[in-house]
Amino acid sequence: MPRLRESAQCGAEGGRAARVRAGVRSPSAWCGPFKHIKMASKRALVILAKGAEEMETVIPVDVMRRAGIKVTVAGLAGKDPVQCSRDVVICPDASLEDAKKEGPYDVVVLPGGNLGAQNLSESAAVKEILKEQENRKGLIAAICAGHYTYSENRVEKDGLILTSRGPGTSFEFALAIVEALNGKEVAAQVKAPLVLKD
Numbered sequence: 001m002p003r004l005r006e007s008a009q010c011g012a013e014g015g016r017a018a019r020v021r022a023g024v025r026s027p028s029a030w031c032g033p034f035k036h037i038k039m040a041s042k043r044a045l046v047i048l049a050k051g052a053e054e055m056e057t058v059i060p061v062d063v064m065r066r067a068g069i070k071v072t073v074a075g076l077a078g079k080d081p082v083q084c085s086r087d088v089v090i091c092p093d094a095s096l097e098d099a100k101k102e103g104p105y106d107v108v109v110l111p112g113g114n115l116g117a118q119n120l121s122e123s124a125a126v127k128e129i130l131k132e133q134e135n136r137k138g139l140i141a142a143i144c145a146g147h148y149t150y151s152e153n154r155v156e157k158d159g160l161i162l163t164s165r166g167p168g169t170s171f172e173f174a175l176a177i178v179e180a181l182n183g184k185e186v187a188a189q190v191k192a193p194l195v196l197k198d
Contacts (some may be wrong), residue, residue: 040182042107045103047110048082049076056112057111061073069168079095081163100125105138117144119179140161141164144166
């Protein structure tokens with residue numbers, strides 16, 4: 001599980017405390033009773049690069065995990081802590097190199113953030129993963145600066161490509177991924193306790 005930290009140190013006890021404070025580990029602490037949905041697990045790869053937009057990374061990870069999707073947050077530059085666009089530091093679950101060996105994944109997610117998107121676009125490894133995902137007809141989801149085609153729609157799905165506009169659409173983006181992988185009913189079950197405005 002990625003850990004939100006105020007520093008680049010990701011020690012076991014410090015990481016646990018940061019997860020609890022951030023509500024990542026125990027959503028019931030801030031939004032009432034909640035159970036993760038148990039079902040045949042789909043798998044997601046979230047590629048985390050330096051300069052990624054925090055909300056566009058953490059919100060999809062959280063929402064997908066609530067839906068029972070097995071999410072791997074992979075650090076583009078390795079397993080070291082990654083500094084995001086607003087100085088939040090996230091510890092990846094694995095390096096991209098190691099995560100790739102555990103594939104294939106049902107969805108590959110590309111968070112935005114100007115520097116993060118630039119780092120993703122310059123990576124030969126990311127290009128290879130996306131090409132493989134496209135060839136095997138897997139879902140590719142990108143948000144904000146993580147993609148390049150502009151649309152006024154908050155979330156846009158075109159075949160196996162799902163895109164969204166920015167931090168303010170992160171929940172909709174995440175729920176669209178859940179719906180694409182696990183169906184409308186599961187997406188509705190996950191959405192209900194989030195108290196989102198319709």
